Amino acid sequence: MSDASHPAWIEIDVAxxxxxxxxxxxEITSARLCVPIKANAYGHGLVPMARALVDEGIEYLxxxxxxxxxxxxxxxITAPILVLGAIHEEQIDDLLRxxxxxxxxxxxxxxxxxxxxxxxxxxCRVHLEVDTGMRRTGMRPETTRALYRELTSEPYAxxxxxxxxxxHLATGTHENDKIALDxxxxxxxxxxxxxxxxxxxxxxxxxxxxxxxxxSAHFDMVRPALLCFGYAAPLGIDIEPCFSxxxxxxxxxxxxxxxxxxxxxxxxxxxxxxxxxxxxxxxDGFRRALSNRGSVLIRNKRYPIVGTICMDQFMVNVGNDxxxxxxxxxxxxxxxxxxxxxxxxxxxxxxxxYEILCNFNERIPRIYRH
Ligand SMILES: *Cc1c(COP(=O)(O)O)cnc(C)c1O
Numbered sequence: 001m002s003d004a005s006h007p008a009w010i011e012i013d014v015a016x017x018x019x020x021x022x023x024x025x026x027e028i029t030s031a032r033l034c035v036p037i038k039a040n041a042y043g044h045g046l047v048p049m050a051r052a053l054v055d056e057g058i059e060y061l062x063x064x065x066x067x068x069x070x071x072x073x074x075x076x077i078t079a080p081i082l083v084l085g086a087i088h089e090e091q092i093d094d095l096l097r098x099x100x101x102x103x104x105x106x107x108x109x110x111x112x113x114x115x116x117x118x119x120x121x122x123x124c125r126v127h128l129e130v131d132t133g134m135r136r137t138g139m140r141p142e143t144t145r146a147l148y149r150e151l152t153s154e155p156y157a158x159x160x161x162x163x164x165x166x167x168h169l170a171t172g173t174h175e176n177d178k179i180a181l182d183x184x185x186x187x188x189x190x191x192x193x194x195x196x197x198x199x200x201x202x203x204x205x206x207x208x209x210x211x212x213x214x215x216s217a218h219f220d221m222v223r224p225a226l227l228c229f230g231y232a233a234p235l236g237i238d239i240e241p242c243f244s245x246x247x248x249x250x251x252x253x254x255x256x257x258x259x260x261x262x263x264x265x266x267x268x269x270x271x272x273x274x275x276x277x278x279x280x281x282x283x284d285g286f287r288r289a290l291s292n293r294g295s296v297l298i299r300n301k302r303y304p305i306v307g308t309i310c311m312d313q314f315m316v317n318v319g320n321d322x323x324x325x326x327x328x329x330x331x332x333x334x335x336x337x338x339x340x341x342x343x344x345x346x347x348x349x350x351x352x353x354y355e356i357l358c359n360f361n362e363r364i365p366r367i368y369r370h
Pocket of ligand 1: 036038065084168195206207208224225226272
């Protein structure tokens, strides 16, 4: 959707995103960069962000589901794409047709893939996933070695190119984190086993936190996403968000002292106030938990959200200030020296920035500034 007349929009600063990518590259020196763009690129828009990454010469894109990879291919993205999640039998033909790299985490799936490769007379590129502690998907180290031996000998070798092996960290927010260190150790040990030690395929482990806190988690490639989108960066590194949510004031009124506002009258005006209505609601992904807690910026000034957030709109108390219908409102992002960050919103909603970003659906158009 790109309806420029819609009174709310998500603004993506593509130039800023590209600078983040350049910064991440400087942090990882020799390792390759794979940027996961699952969940609509953390709400930023799948294909436009994939294009920006291709412009930056990205080595690898990653997604959770094969459908996301197919959307990228149909959008003209030819760079390597890795599907991280488990694959399903019905997806194998598309994975082969669109030259999508995917993850093999069981002998059963390997057999299904081999059957389809034989039927279509095609080879495929796969990464093996080893579970070092996340306990989500991935095989135990011993099973991984055994499956690798199978995939690289006949009859499987005629179908499979094993191009990578990876694992995923369950923690890693500080450099002494025992669970993460243990996972890194397990992965390193496996990489020294006879099957893998001399292999030149891509060994990869670190996400944003893993990459930032453990240089020992870089291996041949890193998979940071949140960091690339501009979050969770340590002080002093040149990374900033590239996502803003803006709207125009849709309505203005004055309410008297004692008058309740919105569903359930959870807010009652303590004095005669000017109230403006903003045309964004939980139907767009703007969380209802921000009712009577969140704020917005209008003309560089912070004002409180009052009353319950509705599906399509919510109200803001602007006191006695002059605010007009059509004025620009910042729901996420900067206005002058003021900022409403995703972290602030996440904390008010008792969740993490990832969930806030992913929640924004396609109802609000996204505008890309290059
Ligand atoms: C989502 C995901 C990432 C990226 O995680 P961030 O914390 O956003 O850097 C990396 N690897 C895997 C397997 C993932 O699922």
